[in-house]
Amino acid sequence: MALIVQKYGGTSVGTPERIKVVAERIKRYVDKGDQVVVVVSAMSGETNRLLTLSQALSSQPDPREIDVLLSTGEQVTIALLALALQDLKVDARSYLGSQVKILTDDAHGKARIKAIDGQAILSDLNGGKVAVVAGFQGVDHAGNITTLGRGGSDTTAVALAAALSADECQIYTDVDGVYTTDPRVVDCARRLERITFEEMLEMASLGSKVLQIRAVEFAGKYQVPLRVLSSFEEGPGTLISIDDDTDMEAPLVAGIAFNRDEARVVIRGVPDTPGVAYKVLGPVSEANIEVDVIVQNVAADGSTDLTYTVHRNELERAQEITERIAQELGAREVAVDGSICKVSLVGVGMRSHAGIASQMFKALADVGINIDLITTSEIKISVVIEEKYMELAVRALHTAFGLDQTDQQAS
């Protein structure tokens, strides 16, 4: 017997028929003696329907009222799923965020969870009930409804799992797990049995959008074992958990992430004085432009070159700001490139193994790809290359680091 928190996203509960399928899966867990807490999102399409209504009435909507509006989406789903479970003779009870209660701060639309009272749910579980909890929503100290922002249902599930000391938090999605890389780019991408929280964070932030990064951080912080599974087919999915040092067979590289929508700005020949990076990047971030890679090199003449990447949509604004600063600082030139991409190796094994970086560079050189920028962290090596080589680079690295699926593994 285990205490399991399951989370189903909007696609998984998008129609009454799919809600029935979800109820049947929950029943299987209940029948084998597990205690189950279910967290659900709004039915797919519902949030957009509600936002369209609000947009017809207000151009600058009050975030408090938007939260009142949007939180109805999950409220509908919990009621329907509870009904579907009861129809299968599974005793179930729905919970709003305020009924749990999930106490948050009052930052409407992006509230943070401050505390969860698990007593009512635990008492229901001990009474043999399934608790069906509305994801994405909470309540502030004054009783106002709050929402946690995009992907908030994942966060609700992980936070509940932590508060209830659940044995596992299962996130049901439309993919059957976390892959070594995007299967749409590499045919023989392989589903991972396990991945660490840190690796998952790097994979998620680099574009493998299976899980919300905030939920992974939360799970890592509270060491809640997290499993990603498919709503539509059976299978073990991928377990995301702490780094298990005793596992001698752990692979060096867990996966390959990539990001296609990057653009690069280089400011060359900046007089190398203290604070130059801040002088260049401060105004960029003040303009709410998110900067990804930052690389600085010292040139021989005492000046420096500073390169950064941004989302391609932001390139024009970033270029304008940087050209203004270049003039102020007396820099030599600003150059931009809107057709680059970033490819990263991710793996906790890198921590203790030298030589992975050079192995990566060799694999790219072997297929004739020129590396533009390199950055490294403890568990990640990223290269920026020309966008047109992205698929080639990912495939070459996937093979070079032994990630390709073999028939045996595929079984």
Added chain:
Amino acid sequence: MALIVQKYGGTSVGTPERIKVVAERIKRYVDKGDQVVVVVSAMSGETNRLLTLSQALSSQPDPREIDVLLSTGEQVTIALLALALQDLKVDARSYLGSQVKILTDDAHGKARIKAIDGQAILSDLNGGKVAVVAGFQGVDHAGNITTLGRGGSDTTAVALAAALSADECQIYTDVDGVYTTDPRVVDCARRLERITFEEMLEMASLGSKVLQIRAVEFAGKYQVPLRVLSSFEEGPGTLISIDDDTDMEAPLVAGIAFNRDEARVVIRGVPDTPGVAYKVLGPVSEANIEVDVIVQNVAADGSTDLTYTVHRNELERAQEITERIAQELGAREVAVDGSICKVSLVGVGMRSHAGIASQMFKALADVGINIDLITTSEIKISVVIEEKYMELAVRALHTAFGLDQTDQQAS
């Protein structure tokens, strides 16, 4: 400056455009210094949409979960109306039933209001805000969402008006007031300026479905002046209030109500012993068949004839039950008629004026209508007649009692 509670039904808030119109009307009241509390229903069609979803999942749905589901309808409307008001620079704040809070018993789907805490709303009103309250919903002592049943939003509005000691409770509908009779039957039916709670109760229960009977009862009990107005056009509507004895000009007859869907069951020649009415009607009401008119006459031979009317849909069941009982009691025969109707004069003036009944019977005789059954109460005289004469009867009585609209009155 007055404190006004306004209630808008589902049609009045059925689209974003209509919600804007409602917001504009509220703004006019605010601009002239009134304090306004608004109670809203779900957007028209929404409740049925949600019920259809639940029916796909459960044949015998848990009323608790249905309340969780249906209460989202009003929640959407309060958020949208608050946004629309804010867009007009009217400071507004939405309230769920649980946020007010509107405490009810735990009879899901037909909960009764036990107490209303008006403090938060009064403090908002004093701060210059409009309070937008979800109708139809409350919360029980354990924090479960409850709903008040069909037409519950009217009840919410009246109960709030009573709790806040409002100067007036305005119910906005798709008609511009209460009429002397149904204008679809009598062209020259006239809108009433005023009507008493008691008259309104008789009019409503007899088929003039402008207001939910429960809300009128509630308003009468707490003497909350209630006004019925149109959402779609300007006008004073009809004020429903206590009987003002000082008004010497009060008409004898306020209006004429009618009910088309009646059917009649007669059980003849029942031995007239104590408890015979109960023996006949007990089993009918146990079968959840609502009985309307009941008339008993003693025949010369010591037996009795008992007649009752039911909704036409229930006739077959009522007949079966009554034939079984007739056999048990040794009654002579059971006869039914599925094509009758009931026409009623309603007016508090009847209390103190004799002769209205005979005036009514004469008016019907003058147009050749035979009266089948007669029942009277303090402020109502009802006759049951053949259905085909209904329109004729209503028009004849409307004219005979001086209710027809004249050009002068119509101005």
